[in-house]
Amino acid sequence: MLEKILILLCLSSALAEQPCKPDASDGYKVRLSIKTALGDEAYVWNENEMFLFRATLAFAMRSHLNGQEFDVSNIIVCDETPRVTFWFVVTSPLNTSGLVDKGVVEEAIRMSRNRINSAFLLTDKTLEFIGITPTLTAPVNPDTPPWLIVFGVVMGAVGAGIIVVLVSPLVLKKRKKNEETDEDEEETGVKAVENGSTREGVYNMSFSDDERLTQM
Amino acid sequence: MDKGARPNWDNPMQFVLACVSYAVGLGNVWRFPYLCQLHGGGGFLIPYLIMLFLEGVPLFYLELAIGQKMSLGSIGAWTAISPYLGGVGLASVVTSLYLCLYYNIINAWSFWYLFHSFQSVLPWADCPINSNRTGPIEECERATPTQYFFYRETLDISSSIEVNGGIHTGQALCLVLAWLITYLFIVRGVKSTGKVVYFTATFPYVVLFIYLIRGMTLHGAINGVKYMFTPKMEQLANPTTWINAATQIFFSLGLGFGSLIAFASYNQYNNNFERQAIIVSLINSGTSIFASIVTFAIYGFKATVNYENCLERTRLLLLNAFSLAEDSITMDTVFDWIEKLNTTYPQQFAEIADKLENCDLESELDTAVEGTGLAFIVYSEAIMNMPLSQLWSVLYFIMLLLLGMGSMLGNVTAIVTPLRDFKITSRMSNELLNGLVCLFCLLLGLGFTTPSGNYWFTMFNDYGATFSLLFIVLIEVITVSYIYGIKRFEKDIEDMLGHRPNWYWKIMWSVTSPVLLIALFIFYIINYIKGGTPTYQAWNKELVKYPYKLQHSSGCFCLLSHHQ
Numbered sequence: 098m099l100e101k102i103l104i105l106l107c108l109s110s111a112l113a114e115q116p117c118k119p120d121a122s123d124g125y126k127v128r129l130s131i132k133t134a135l136g137d138e139a140y141v142w143n144e145n146e147m148f149l150f151r152a153t154l155a156f157a158m159r160s161h162l163n164g165q166e167f168d169v170s171n172i173i174v175c176d177e178t179p180r181v182t183f184w185f186v187v188t189s190p191l192n193t194s195g196l197v198d199k200g201v202v203e204e205a206i207r208m209s210r211n212r213i214n215s216a217f218l219l220t221d222k223t224l225e226f227i228g229i230t231p232t233l234t235a236p237v238n239p240d241t242p243p244w245l246i247v248f249g250v251v252m253g254a255v256g257a258g259i260i261v262v263l264v265s266p267l268v269l270k271k272r273k274k275n276e277e278t279d280e281d282e283e284e285t286g287v288k289a290v291e292n293g294s295t296r297e298g299v300y301n302m303s304f305s306d307d308e309r310l311t312q313m
Numbered sequence: 314m315d316k317g318a319r320p321n322w323d324n325p326m327q328f329v330l331a332c333v334s335y336a337v338g339l340g341n342v343w344r345f346p347y348l349c350q351l352h353g354g355g356g357f358l359i360p361y362l363i364m365l366f367l368e369g370v371p372l373f374y375l376e377l378a379i380g381q382k383m384s385l386g387s388i389g390a391w392t393a394i395s396p397y398l399g400g401v402g403l404a405s406v407v408t409s410l411y412l413c414l415y416y417n418i419i420n421a422w423s424f425w426y427l428f429h430s431f432q433s434v435l436p437w438a439d440c441p442i443n444s445n446r447t448g449p450i451e452e453c454e455r456a457t458p459t460q461y462f463f464y465r466e467t468l469d470i471s472s473s474i475e476v477n478g479g480i481h482t483g484q485a486l487c488l489v490l491a492w493l494i495t496y497l498f499i500v501r502g503v504k505s506t507g508k509v510v511y512f513t514a515t516f517p518y519v520v521l522f523i524y525l526i527r528g529m530t531l532h533g534a535i536n537g538v539k540y541m542f543t544p545k546m547e548q549l550a551n552p553t554t555w556i557n558a559a560t561q562i563f564f565s566l567g568l569g570f571g572s573l574i575a576f577a578s579y580n581q582y583n584n585n586f587e588r589q590a591i592i593v594s595l596i597n598s599g600t601s602i603f604a605s606i607v608t609f610a611i612y613g614f615k616a617t618v619n620y621e622n623c624l625e626r627t628r629l630l631l632l633n634a635f636s637l638a639e640d641s642i643t644m645d646t647v648f649d650w651i652e653k654l655n656t657t658y659p660q661q662f663a664e665i666a667d668k669l670e671n672c673d674l675e676s677e678l679d680t681a682v683e684g685t686g687l688a689f690i691v692y693s694e695a696i697m698n699m700p701l702s703q704l705w706s707v708l709y710f711i712m713l714l715l716l717g718m719g720s721m722l723g724n725v726t727a728i729v730t731p732l733r734d735f736k737i738t739s740r741m742s743n744e745l746l747n748g749l750v751c752l753f754c755l756l757l758g759l760g761f762t763t764p765s766g767n768y769w770f771t772m773f774n775d776y777g778a779t780f781s782l783l784f785i786v787l788i789e790v791i792t793v794s795y796i797y798g799i800k801r802f803e804k805d806i807e808d809m810l811g812h813r814p815n816w817y818w819k820i821m822w823s824v825t826s827p828v829l830l831i832a833l834f835i836f837y838i839i840n841y842i843k844g845g846t847p848t849y850q851a852w853n854k855e856l857v858k859y860p861y862k863l864q865h866s867s868g869c870f871c872l873l874s875h876h877q
Contacts, residue, residue: 244428
């Protein structure tokens with residue numbers, strides 16, 4: 098009897114240890130690179146930070162599976178290293194010995210990835226879940242590519258320059274023609290004036306026939 | 314205004330600046346630093362300067378003298394010297410035509426890069442994300458983002474010269490813009506060119522100076538400059554060094570295209586071109602040396618950045634594989650740790666051994682690149698790592714544009730000037746003739762914007778002009794020295810300058826330069842024959858480098874350009 102109880106106890110404790118181990122089928126490895134992300138302002142990774150992590154993950158599971166009340170105790174962590182990597186598994190609140198499926202955990206993490214990252218002041222690159230690739234932001238596609246705008250400006254300037262260069266000699270020629278015709282008219286006018294002024298010359302009295310004194 | 318009178322430069326300064334703008338081109342920036350690195354750094358300056366005085370300056374002087382004396386373009390000038398030699402002039406025009414066809418494509422690429430620099434993140438800094446949003450595009454990931462941007466987004470290169478496609482619209486637009494600007498610069502002949510060269514000749518120096526200051530203050534630039542200036546004197550014993558020096562001087566000065574004759578033909582008869590020839594040649598070589606200091610500072614920076622990135626990746630690899638605390642390995646201690654871990658955990662180390670890169674600063678510096686690869690890939694890579702990269706990018710590509718445009722001015726003038734001397738075309742207005750030439754070159758040049766365009770470009774670049782120019786200048790110098798006669802030539806120069814050229818010039822023209830040119834010519838022929846069927850390197854989308862050496866017959870091409 099005693100032996101059976103002992104065996105049962107051993108088995109149950111063994112079962113209790115089994116869920117979290119490296120390369121667990123339903124677990125994920127997490128790697129944090131705090132010093133790379135924060136440099137001098139890096140915080141030290143300790144028990145409290147680990148508690149925050151477990152709480153955040155519980156939050157993520159709660160948000161994804163509405164209704165199921167995940168608690169910090171449902172997140173089991175093991176195999177911590179100085180690098181700050183560890184494995185975790187998630188147990189279901191309905192069945193403490195059963196693990197939540199890997200796929201479900203992945204979806205939950207993807208949904209709340211931003212929240213998890215910002216809880217630790219880290220990014221997708223510095224808080225890595227090995228096996229869950231981050232969804233990259235969609236590239237911004239503007240309506241007109243920016244290079245086309247600059248191209249348009251330069252092309253417009255060059256086009257204007259060419260038109261100015263081609264048209265300006267024609268404009269100058271026209272102006273010259275107009276000036277020349279004006280000058281001709283002015284010259285004839287001036288000549289006419291000059292002729293007029295010679296006609297309006299001063300009458301020279303010395304050759305006048307009205308002189309009384311010359312008759313003898 | 315007497316229609317028969319030849320237009321002239323407004324003042325001699327315009328002529329000098331035009332020659333400088335023409336001679337100082339992209340080759341000073343992307344060929345000379347490469348040769349310097351290949352042939353032992355500072356030591357290369359010795360053969361370079363020797364060749365400058367043996368061959369460069371005398372031939373430059375010769376071409377200017379002919380142009381100024383005859384006051385005609387290359388065809389007219391050579392026909393005046395001897396009626397049987399009109400072919401030399403024609404060959405010059407055809408070679409210039411070939412050059413015009415493909416050279417403006419480089420300006421189109423510079424425009425493309427310039428316009429793409431006006432973005433918050435330079436497009437060649439990061440790989441674009443693929444359609445699934447799971448990661449970067451594969452081709453980009455295997456190559457580097459700068460290579461991807463050049464080969465895929467700029468050129469949209471195909472896998473071989475036979476595979477063709479449609480015209481790349483962006484490239485075509487940039488090419489049209491390049492030709493419109495060229496037309497704007499030369500539309501009124503020397504009257505417009507003379508004003509433009511004030512800017513195109515001087516602004517590149519401003520940018521080079523700014524880049525010198527920026528380059529020298531970059532992290533790791535000293536490595537590059539030290540590497541360049543440590544002379545490896547044993548390279549002087551290598552004949553290739555001397556041949557490359559001679560070739561570089563020859564092509565850098567732009568001899569044989571007829572541009573110098575064309576420019577000089579617009580001079581006043583008594584212009585002192587002797588002094589100007591020496592000044593321009595010295596400025597050209599000085600610029601090459603100046604540009605290579607800048608280039609090596611940039612090389613040093615890029616090599617250092619790559620080296621440190623490599624160390625960083627190795628450090629992360631070690632940290633992750635052995636789960637050590639983050640600050641246990643620093644960049645300086647990476648190599649010590651590698652040894653330590655190799656000895657303490659040999660099995661685990663063996664697992665990651667294939668992912669471990671070999672980080673070596675020397676090998677990063679050793680990657681000598683020339684040509685478009687240097688200008689558009691290496692430099693862009695360096696620029697994207699600088700702070701305020703958009704500003705540096707814009708400055709750099711404006712400089713490339715000015716250098717390229719300046720050379721184009723000379724090349725188009727070399728085509729238009731001889732054509733104007735013919736009776737049929739002299740009745741056409743300046744604007745119309747220039748417009749027709751530009752339009753013709755634009756339409757043919759559109760072929761270089763197709764996916765296989767870069768291969769055609771390489772072919773034109775490597776084979777289109779080299780042989781012919783050597784041949785043309787050889788004929789030129791032999792003609793002037795022996796057929797026209799040194800004595801007659803002396804008298805012509807005395808007529809123009811007031812004094813005869815001294816014994817140095819005469820010996821160079823009659824003996825040294827022809828001998829050098831014949832030696833170069835023979836060397837090229839031997840090389841060509843030994844090389845067998847010419848091969849070219851093709852871009853393979855999967856392997857993402859140039860592994861292919863495809864066969865292609867381009868012998869006909871060389872014959873075309875010196876068929877007179």
